[in-house]
Amino acid sequence: MAITLNEIDAAEAWQPWQPRSNDPWNRKWAAHLYRRAAFGASREDLLEAERLGSQGTLDLLLRGMPQAEELEETLVDIGRIAAERDDSGDQLRGWWLYCMLQGGHPLREKLTLFWHNHFATSLAKVQSPALMFRQNCLLRKHALGRFGPLLQAISRDGAMLLWLDSNSNVRGKPNENYARELMELFSLGVGHYTEKDVREAARAFTGWRSDGASFTFDPRFHDDGSKTVLGQTGPWNGGDVVRIVLEQPAVARFLVRKLYRFLVSETPVPPDSLLEPLCQSFRKSEYDTAALVRTILASRHFYSKHAFRQRVKGPVEYVLGAVQAVYRRYGEEEVHYRPLPPLALANRLSGMGQSLFAPPNVKGWPGGQAWLNTSTLLERDNFAAALAMGTLWASPAIEASAAVGVASLTPAQGLGTAHSVLSIRKSSRPAALADAPEEPAPPRAFDPARIFEEGGGGVGRPAPQASARPTPSAEDIVQALLDLYLPGGIRTELRAKLVAFVDEDKPAGPALARRVREAVHAIVTMAEYHLA
Amino acid sequence: MFNRRQFLTHTLKGSSLVALSAMVPQFVSRTAQAAAPGKDNILVVLEMSGGNDGINTVIPYADDLYHKARPTLRQTKDIVIRLDDHVGLHSGMQGLRPLWQQGQLAVVQGVGYPNPQRSHFEAMDIWQSADTKGRTTTGWLGRAAAESDNHLGGVPILHIGLSRLPLALTGAPGGGAVTVNSANSFRLELGGGKAGQQKARRRLLEDLAMPAGSGTPRRTQAGPEDLLSFVQRRQVQTLTAVEQLRELLEGPNAVPRQGSGLGQKLQLIAGLIAKGFGTRIFYVNLDGFDTHSNQAYMHNNLLAELADAVGGFFQTLKTTGHDRRVRLMTFSEFGRRVYENGSRGTDHGAASCLFIAGPSIKGGVVGKHPSLSDLDADDLKFHTDFRSIYATQLDGWLGCDSKAVLGAKWDHVKALEPKT
Numbered sequence: 001m002a003i004t005l006n007e008i009d010a011a012e013a014w015q016p017w018q019p020r021s022n023d024p025w026n027r028k029w030a031a032h033l034y035r036r037a038a039f040g041a042s043r044e045d046l047l048e049a050e051r052l053g054s055q056g057t058l059d060l061l062l063r064g065m066p067q068a069e070e071l072e073e074t075l076v077d078i079g080r081i082a083a084e085r086d087d088s089g090d091q092l093r094g095w096w097l098y099c100m101l102q103g104g105h106p107l108r109e110k111l112t113l114f115w116h117n118h119f120a121t122s123l124a125k126v127q128s129p130a131l132m133f134r135q136n137c138l139l140r141k142h143a144l145g146r147f148g149p150l151l152q153a154i155s156r157d158g159a160m161l162l163w164l165d166s167n168s169n170v171r172g173k174p175n176e177n178y179a180r181e182l183m184e185l186f187s188l189g190v191g192h193y194t195e196k197d198v199r200e201a202a203r204a205f206t207g208w209r210s211d212g213a214s215f216t217f218d219p220r221f222h223d224d225g226s227k228t229v230l231g232q233t234g235p236w237n238g239g240d241v242v243r244i245v246l247e248q249p250a251v252a253r254f255l256v257r258k259l260y261r262f263l264v265s266e267t268p269v270p271p272d273s274l275l276e277p278l279c280q281s282f283r284k285s286e287y288d289t290a291a292l293v294r295t296i297l298a299s300r301h302f303y304s305k306h307a308f309r310q311r312v313k314g315p316v317e318y319v320l321g322a323v324q325a326v327y328r329r330y331g332e333e334e335v336h337y338r339p340l341p342p343l344a345l346a347n348r349l350s351g352m353g354q355s356l357f358a359p360p361n362v363k364g365w366p367g368g369q370a371w372l373n374t375s376t377l378l379e380r381d382n383f384a385a386a387l388a389m390g391t392l393w394a395s396p397a398i399e400a401s402a403a404v405g406v407a408s409l410t411p412a413q414g415l416g417t418a419h420s421v422l423s424i425r426k427s428s429r430p431a432a433l434a435d436a437p438e439e440p441a442p443p444r445a446f447d448p449a450r451i452f453e454e455g456g457g458g459v460g461r462p463a464p465q466a467s468a469r470p471t472p473s474a475e476d477i478v479q480a481l482l483d484l485y486l487p488g489g490i491r492t493e494l495r496a497k498l499v500a501f502v503d504e505d506k507p508a509g510p511a512l513a514r515r516v517r518e519a520v521h522a523i524v525t526m527a528e529y530h531l532a
Numbered sequence: 533m534f535n536r537r538q539f540l541t542h543t544l545k546g547s548s549l550v551a552l553s554a555m556v557p558q559f560v561s562r563t564a565q566a567a568a569p570g571k572d573n574i575l576v577v578l579e580m581s582g583g584n585d586g587i588n589t590v591i592p593y594a595d596d597l598y599h600k601a602r603p604t605l606r607q608t609k610d611i612v613i614r615l616d617d618h619v620g621l622h623s624g625m626q627g628l629r630p631l632w633q634q635g636q637l638a639v640v641q642g643v644g645y646p647n648p649q650r651s652h653f654e655a656m657d658i659w660q661s662a663d664t665k666g667r668t669t670t671g672w673l674g675r676a677a678a679e680s681d682n683h684l685g686g687v688p689i690l691h692i693g694l695s696r697l698p699l700a701l702t703g704a705p706g707g708g709a710v711t712v713n714s715a716n717s718f719r720l721e722l723g724g725g726k727a728g729q730q731k732a733r734r735r736l737l738e739d740l741a742m743p744a745g746s747g748t749p750r751r752t753q754a755g756p757e758d759l760l761s762f763v764q765r766r767q768v769q770t771l772t773a774v775e776q777l778r779e780l781l782e783g784p785n786a787v788p789r790q791g792s793g794l795g796q797k798l799q800l801i802a803g804l805i806a807k808g809f810g811t812r813i814f815y816v817n818l819d820g821f822d823t824h825s826n827q828a829y830m831h832n833n834l835l836a837e838l839a840d841a842v843g844g845f846f847q848t849l850k851t852t853g854h855d856r857r858v859r860l861m862t863f864s865e866f867g868r869r870v871y872e873n874g875s876r877g878t879d880h881g882a883a884s885c886l887f888i889a890g891p892s893i894k895g896g897v898v899g900k901h902p903s904l905s906d907l908d909a910d911d912l913k914f915h916t917d918f919r920s921i922y923a924t925q926l927d928g929w930l931g932c933d934s935k936a937v938l939g940a941k942w943d944h945v946k947a948l949e950p951k952t
Contacts, residue, residue, distance in 0.1 A: 173875075312759065361582075373696060374710045378720065385721040518733055522737055527763035
């Protein structure tokens with residue numbers, strides 16, 4: 001019987017992992033690290049990681065690419081413009097996805113996403129992409145910083161003040177919304193405060209307002225009487241409440257547990273004893289997030305079966321991971337570089353249940369198994385098809401005409417926006433399978449079959465030169481695809497199914513390229529692929 | 533010949549989906565056949581997410597304390613839809629008037645449970661699991677579907693929405709509850725090319741989703757299901773559901789789907805019922821009831837959307853002749869504080885009201901409005917435990933043993949027993 005979490009020696013578990021001859025640093029672990037610390041990896045990322053080793057790769061991820069800092073300023077400028085010129089938030093969503101893919105600091109973006117989910121604020125109520133953008137910048141600034149300053153800053157954030165009604169929390173008639181969520185969801189968790197604490201804390205936050213953009217304090221609305229919050233009595237204001245909250249031992253336990261779920265495993269629930277060493281060092285470091293993240297991502301426990309494929313990828317992780325395996329970022333292959341149309345991705349993400357800047361409620365996306373129901377999984381399956389076959393990247397007009405064969409389009413349905421293209425898929429065609437024209441081959445930069453035409457060939461193995469191109473065997477093709485999409489392997493009988501599929505009728509040339517795309521579609525729907 | 537339950541069990545055991553696909557259309561058409569009398573009652577559950585302000589939904593307009601507690605939010609007796617000498621519906625709910633007048637709307641007051649939770653998420657879990665201790669990981673409707681032997685159709689519960697599968701629906705038998713997003717396609721994209729190749733691609737997807745050891749008749753019980761088999765089973769369920777639902781949701785004779793509003797979701801359900809779709813439990817939600825500030829406008833819109841949607845739903849059902857076997861029940865995780873706050877809104881409260889609609893129900897106001905002066909931490913006290921209402925629906929309407937579903941015997945709410 002395998003060792004359960006209860007039997008693990010907690011002190012051992014968080015020691016740095018050392019590669020051994022029977023468990024070396026390899027592509028499997030590099031991809032594992034990239035799935036957790038970033039949004040998946042490109043082939044180049046994996047090759048570089050194998051070269052750098054586990055420590056070197058983690059250092060790189062924590063530091064970001066050399067150009068990341070410089071890039072951030074530019075990205076922020078672009079984001080400000082994106083936020084200003086749209087009401088729906090789609091520009092902003094596209095912009096953030098661009099930052100995740102091309103910002104040079106995916107771990108920082110990953111933690112920004114963690115904090116977005118933690119301090120879940122939605123455009124649906126805030127109604128201002130500009131305020132959501134500013135909150136996003138705040139989360140990015142503190143993403144790998146200390147939790148105390150972050151909690152103080154978010155309590156004064158313009159979007160948050162609107163989201164949880166601080167703006168109208170007034171003396172004599174306090175509005176409890178922020179005070180309650182501060183304790184329940186942002187710092188302590190249910191069971192570590194009382195209803196009385198909520199009511200008293202709400203009084204302390206009276207007079208904290210937003211002038212529409214930034215934080216202001218209006219003493220006319222502030223209740224300066226004495227309050228008792230979590231056992232401490234005084235004429236507290238909001239900042240005092242945040243300070244008192246931060247002194248509670250529950251804070252470290254709450255955050256460590258949540259980060260464990262985000263970085264290590266969603267099931268089973270870890271015992272307190274396993275997390276205790278992390279909680280202690282997190283407190284000692286004054287809630288230094290970067291240090292905690294480093295300890296976790298460098299640990300023996302992280303490089304074990306207790307973590308490997310023990311999370312369900314969220315939609316952003318799923319989509320960007322698949323895109324990175326197929327797509328080339330700028331600079332990696334400039335000849336074939338094509339700018340990524342992030343709006344198409346944002347639409348797909350919404351169908352999968354993760355519309356950025358619009359979490360379902362203040363608790364954020366529940367995550368884990370809740371990501372997958374028959375509707376969201378079908379969206380993932382269909383995304384996989386569109387990505388692999390290249391239709392995802394077609395401009396609306398091209399996508400629509402490509403869809404004609406698939407979905408008998410009526411002209412009245414309109415092609416104006418990516419959204420209307422999605423609704424075109426609601427076809428009036430009989431649902432049974434029928435012959436249809438093949439999609440045109442996608443542009444090279446978006447073509448998963450491209451790897452078999454390149455000098456580098458399959459992943460890390462020599463492939464035939466383009467000039468003398470003997471057709472690679474179905475075995476080789478499947479192996480190369482699995483090395484890229486699912487390092488760490490799959491059951492042999494599933495592998496055999498893929499090989500048989502690729503080998504059927506022995507396709508060659510364009511037919512083979514198409515078959516490869518079809519195989520990629522199938523791989524990206526596999527249960528193993530949905531796990532991080 | 534399989535019956536439906538065996539069919540599902542079979543599917544789950546992982547026998548090849550390929551063999552299955554051939555059977556499915558025939559299987560769906562069988563669901564169109566009339567079920568045994570009394571065995572085909574349908575329950576639609578409508579979640580009002582965010583904590584609906586019950587006091588401004590079923591309004592104690594005759595109580596001075598109400599007007600004192602709600603200086604800006606109050607509705608007077610001339611504005612409300614009067615139900616009796618004491619309470620009336622919020623004026624936004626005109627859409628429910630016909631149901632009320634026909635005696636098909638039960639308005640249940642003072643619903644709650646001991647030691648109420650004021651966290652949205654804890655409270656929602658309590659209502660959905662029907663466990664106030666928070667130990668149960670399955671939902672009351674999922675367990676009800678498992679208990680009721682006469683659920684027809686391959687889909688035990690249908691959830692229409694964009695959100696995650698609600699806790700209430702987990703634990704359903706077979707592949708589990710199916711979610712359909714009312715606005716998007718429910719079609720598996722297999723691209724262009726020859727039909728044979730599309731078929732090969734679908735088959736590959738099915739093969740790759742098969743859990744390990746699915747060739748063997750019985751999987752060894754190895755404790756809780758691991759994550760990989762969960763995803764594999766969900767994928768099998770998805771591919772199966774696409775097959776099961778494709779005649780109803782795609783193709784020339786499909787039930788039209790227009791959008792994601794509550795009215796459109798309920799019309800989709802009405803359309804599926806009219807097509808003879810055998811599912812007996814449906815679930816939808818309407819979000820936005822967490823009205824901490826400037827409540828009046830938002831709350832009015834939500835209540836109007838709800839009332840119009842429910843009114844229109846039963847109108848359609850009446851036209852198609854299915855209204856008598858359909859009942860709709862609302863709930864929300866909690867009510868709101870008696871006294872409004874300083875933001876013309878209300879904070880989290882406790883006991884509240886709910887609605888049960890349909891020709892099968894005895895219309896009327898059920899239970900007294902809780903006192904506005906005898907409060908528990910500024911909140912209304914409950915007098916009717918929500919599990920009594922669940923038990924009444926389970927035994928009396930869905931025909932499944934409430935004790936097995938709820939883990940204890942709860943007294944029925946007499947006024948909510950089906951008309952005899």
